[in-house]
Amino acid sequence: MSGICKEFGATKALDKVDLHVEKGEVHALVGENGSGKSTLMRILSGAEFSDSGQITLGGEPYAPKNPIQGRRAGIAMIYQELSLCPDLSTAENIMLGLEVQNLGIIDRKTTRKITQDALHLLGIDDVNVDAPVKSLPIAMRQLIEIARAVALDSRVVVLDEPTSSLTQADTERLFNVVEILKNKGTSVIYISHFLDEIKRICDRMTVLRDGVNVGVKRVDEVDADGIVAMMVGRRIDTIYPRSPRKQGEVLLDISSLHGRTKPEDASFTLHKGEVLGIAGLNGSGRTELLRCIFGLDAVKSGRIRVGHIEGKARPAERWKEGVGMLSEDRKLEGLALRMSIADNMTITKLPAIVSNAKQEEEAAGWITKMKVKCQGPKQAIGELSGGNQQKVAIARLLYHGVDVMLLDEPTRGIDVGSKEQIYALIDELALEGMAVLMVSSYLPELLGTCDRIAVMHKGKLGRAVPVEETNAEAIIREAAGA
16 A cells, blocks of 8 residues: 545545555554554455555555455455354355355355365364354454455455454464464454554554554564554644642542443542543443443442442433533434434423523523534534534533533544634633543543543553653553553
8 A cells, every 4th residue: 555645524534654564474553543544444445445545456456446346356354343244154154245156056065164164274173153153252253254354365354453352362362363374375464552462473563643654663673662652753732721720529439340341340539620531442441431430331340429429320310410421422322413402402401491492592502602603503413513513512511510521532523623622621611620531542632631541451440640640652551551
């Protein structure tokens, strides 16, 4: 891949990126969340088109129009979120779309033979290929995806965070499979934030930062600190206002919290007038932590105390206790896109006398305060830009009058101008005594706005430390388990 460029509106996702992978090489693609890794791989697979640049595969020009063409050309994408059909068998999943037919009827004997041969090549002989995939553990499903690539005789296999849901034993099995693919002459592109894994199984690495290729290194020539320095490579800007803050009483006290899946262990206190950041990799359990606190996900064990109220609660009760949550997925969970701005802003606490005039009056005041660019309270919120939608979602929490704000990726997918306004608002709220718990994948944001930061790694939350005592490199190392 040479000179690959891709823009989404005003956002430059990729800027003249080169990626060269040799036959039989395990090549790491490294970078922070939002660095451009996923976009580059979507272009390789045919799921996205580049604005400019060229791709060759085996020395021949390659320009897939869709993922099917990419797959037939020998590109196998294995995403973190698996793409198997749970009710179909292992054999049916591996041969899906490439079924062997005899006079229009699927040749199940041949299908089963190809599947068993592919699994055997990967050292997997303990799977019933006729059983539905949903009966298999998550680690085995990951290997089934790879077996599909082997059955297709793929030339390039892309593994996107393949070990995020695996145990140590299953991770070892995956590494053995990667070694088999390498010896077979298959090229493997390995995307991971776990630096120890990269050092162990990869030959070379390409590092992306803000959509730019900042270097290609042999893995044995650079240590973990060197990788982190290449990934971060930037300073905190002046867009993060920081007024002198004074911590008050504890408003949220979490002790040994365990969810049904995640978190596995989380303890912290959040004070009045404090912004506490939660860092970690995608899938580490950050979102699940907020959802357990707010009552959206079941709590298995542990203690949640809001002010002087202790115990589990549903979201409606959390609202009454003064806790509000901003979802990371505003379009799917955070907003009702077909409803008006006024409806979205006041839906959790309608005026005592429900009238359109009163509701719109309340909304108009917050529109002005939050500097929401819109036609007025009656406009459908789905017609606004992402940044203005996010302002309305935050305004709902403020209108409700919460004391504790749970913010999950509050600036994801919005423009720089809106980000600056939200940072200024968070600083203002903390100064006024609000307690803010903020999850973010963007480290400069956490370091610039938070008083303390705790890092989550594979479901377990580390100790919260003052921002003056940490930095981006230390956070990435802890998040990656390095």
